[in-house]
Amino acid sequence: xxxxxxxxxxxxxxxxxxxxxxxxxxxxxxxxxxxxxxxxxxxxxxxxxxxxxxxxxxxxxxxxxxxxxxxxxxxxxxxxxxxxxxxxxxxxxxxxxxxxxxxxxxxxxxxxxxxxxxxxxxxxxxxxxxxxxxxxxxxxxxxxxxxxxxxx
Numbered sequence: 001x002x003x004x005x006x007x008x009x010x011x012x013x014x015x016x017x018x019x020x021x022x023x024x025x026x027x028x029x030x031x032x033x034x035x036x037x038x039x040x041x042x043x044x045x046x047x048x049x050x051x052x053x054x055x056x057x058x059x060x061x062x063x064x065x066x067x068x069x070x071x072x073x074x075x076x077x078x079x080x081x082x083x084x085x086x087x088x089x090x091x092x093x094x095x096x097x098x099x100x101x102x103x104x105x106x107x108x109x110x111x112x113x114x115x116x117x118x119x120x121x122x123x124x125x126x127x128x129x130x131x132x133x134x135x136x137x138x139x140x141x142x143x144x145x146x147x148x149x150x151x152x
Contacts, residue, residue, distance in 0.1 A: 031068075032104045032121040036086055036097040038070035042120035044102070046090065048072075049083035056080065066115040068107050074098040076111030 036044045039051040052070050054060045056079070064070050070078045073085040074097065088094035099108055104121035107113075 031106055031115050033066050033069040033100065033107070033115045033118040034104055034120065035069060035074065035099065035101040036072040036089075037118075037120070038064060038066075038072075038082075040066065040069065040119050044086070044090075044097075046087075049086040049090075052078065052083040052086070056083075066118040067113040068111075068115040069118060071111075071113055072097045074107075074109050074111075076109070076113060078113070 034042070034044070036048055038048045038055075041047065048070075051061075051064075052072075055064055055070070064078070067078050070082055072082040072089075075081065085094070085097065089096055096102075099105060104118075107115075
């Protein structure tokens, strides 16, 4: 017996891809970045500290496309401590920036910083495309189950 045969309406036959548990967060391509790479050149070096200092004190650039990447110490703010943290890691052997450092990834911390774009990190793969459009009705589910039984 097909599982859909046992279901009674009003049980909603909604594709599971439309449902997400409350703890799951959808991540867009723009949210993937490398911590500390404030200039987005896919390397962590002196130029990242210079970029952040220019942003903070010279107004050049006027904006950073990924504030999360510039937040080298991951304290939730882009301030003087970020280029100092970068320089400390590069030249004094202080601890490395928190994750995601050295590879593209999501920000595990909760803060108000955003990442509008970060070119070195490709986005997540495109979601799968359904070949057969499915209407969320009990009758459609029963028809699909019947078809699958004949194919076996």
